[in-house]
Amino acid sequence: MLVRSIAFAGLLFISACSTVPSMLTPTVEVERQLMNADRAFSDLSARKGMAAAFTAYMDPREGMMIRPGGIAEGAQQIGQMFSGAGDVKLTWIPDRAYASNSGDFGMTTGRFTRAAPGGAPAEGRYVTVWRKNNNGEWKALVDIGNADPAPAQ
């Protein structure tokens, strides 16, 4: 009985410990999730426009869009800021992601293209910082970019 109970204890121990790794999704898997979330974000921007995409993907309350000259905060306000963008098309391709060990936080970076009808497209590099919400959805805390090539002075 002692042996059997120690075996039982061992099983409990393994069972308890096995919750630890399962809490920690491998970073490479989370990075894959983030790349996919970022691609879906760009796809929505291509299909439905910047206003719809940023309203859907920015954190409702804390999401911050940083641009030269100031910031907009909250998904609704950011979406409204873009609602006057007309036929400007903003799309991007992530080329790198990093994630936390807990799988709830990370970032993507890549290159964006902003194209207005009749104008030359502008390109650059962006950074998006992501946090997973309580529903398991990735929301963007920050979106910021720099022109590349640099704009003419």
Added chain:
Amino acid sequence: MLVRSIAFAGLLFISACSTVPSMLTPTVEVERQLMNADRAFSDLSARKGMAAAFTAYMDPREGMMIRPGGIAEGAQQIGQMFSGAGDVKLTWIPDRAYASNSGDFGMTTGRFTRAAPGGAPAEGRYVTVWRKNNNGEWKALVDIGNADPAPAQ
């Protein structure tokens, strides 16, 4: 003996489970660490210059400095990029931090001031993304900023 062994199993179970919360530093404490790391980063830039500060704080291999017109990667290369900056003084004050549940990843944002002797200082908002290395030191994976007010066109 069965009872005692079950009690032993219970102790093992509690012991194993108690490692879970201790792995998760409260987010607010990690955010405080990030604010302090970012302030120390700016303090070093004020005292020793941009080259020294970015060499010390950017991730040695994966740190990426994003600026209009391109990127520099790796702490050494970023430091070298700034080594010709002369008396330009770049300092900043973080006003917000976010962190992962695992306490190994996060971001700070705030306002920077870049002052060159004899010139008007330029201001803006920056984002720094942080990852804790195996020595428990916070290193910057990304640094990016936008002018605010926007530069004259």
